[in-house]
Amino acid sequence: MRILLVEDDPMIGKSVQDALKKQESYAVDWVRDGVAAELALGNGVYDLLLLDLGLPRKAGLEVLSGLRARKSPIPVLILTARDAVADRVAGLDAGADDFLVKPFDLDELGARIRALMRRHSGRASPVIEHGDLKLNPLTHEVELDGKPVILSAREFALLSALLERPGAPLSRSQLEERIYGWGEEVESNTIEVYIHALRRKLGAHWILNLRGVGYMVPKEP
Ligand code: CA
Numbered sequence: 527m528r529i530l531l532v533e534d535d536p537m538i539g540k541s542v543q544d545a546l547k548k549q550e551s552y553a554v555d556w557v558r559d560g561v562a563a564e565l566a567l568g569n570g571v572y573d574l575l576l577l578d579l580g581l582p583r584k585a586g587l588e589v590l591s592g593l594r595a596r597k598s599p600i601p602v603l604i605l606t607a608r609d610a611v612a613d614r615v616a617g618l619d620a621g622a623d624d625f626l627v628k629p630f631d632l633d634e635l636g637a638r639i640r641a642l643m644r645r646h647s648g649r650a651s652p653v654i655e656h657g658d659l660k661l662n663p664l665t666h667e668v669e670l671d672g673k674p675v676i677l678s679a680r681e682f683a684l685l686s687a688l689l690e691r692p693g694a695p696l697s698r699s700q701l702e703e704r705i706y707g708w709g710e711e712v713e714s715n716t717i718e719v720y721i722h723a724l725r726r727k728l729g730a731h732w733i734l735n736l737r738g739v740g741y742m743v744p745k746e747p
Pocket residue numbers: 533534535578579580581
């Protein structure tokens with residue numbers, strides 16, 4: 527999962543980015559003003575926007591209004607100051623899905639993000655099930671036929687991306703976009719290496735390689 531974080535406070539930005547990368551193995555890109563946020567959002571690669579409201583160059587509310595005016599469905603979680611009740615209300619009215627008041631606990635941020643993504647994907651239960659395969663985004667546990675499967679953080683992120691839409695292939699570059707943030711070194715064959723590891727651990731039939739197109743989890747496992 528790839529997140530855009532928009533925050534001009536360097537300490538908050540750094541701690542949020544570090545925590546989400548390490549604890550949740552999300553790819554997190556961080557920009558520090560509203561104009562940079564709009565440029566980054568133009569790529570359309572993000573699964574979630576974490577948006578501070580008081581930002582240089584362009585206010586967070588303006589960024590949000592513009593996003594919704596362009597009919598972007600991306601889930602948005604607002605990060606706001608304690609005394610800014612009016613801002614929070616305006617943010618929700620402008621199309622934010624949730625907000626968190628600063629200073630917030632990083633574990634709570636992780637939990638809010640998971641809840642938001644569950645609501646967004648229409649799943650009430652946190653566990654993703656596909657055939658005999660179960661994947662828990664909260665605990666990062668994976669089970670196949672009732673037996674635990676141990677995956678690395680990157681393998682888990684890759685499998686989660688593929689399981690969002692079984693039967694729909696993702697290209698190598700789409701997968702790279704999902705599991706790496708900016709400035710993270712991507713070696714040329716890493717996706718293949720992770721796919722190979724996943725097929726070895728789960729069974730080759732779980733991940734199909736469509737030559738020249740990409741990879742997918744079959745619709746009917
Ligand atoms: Ca700010």
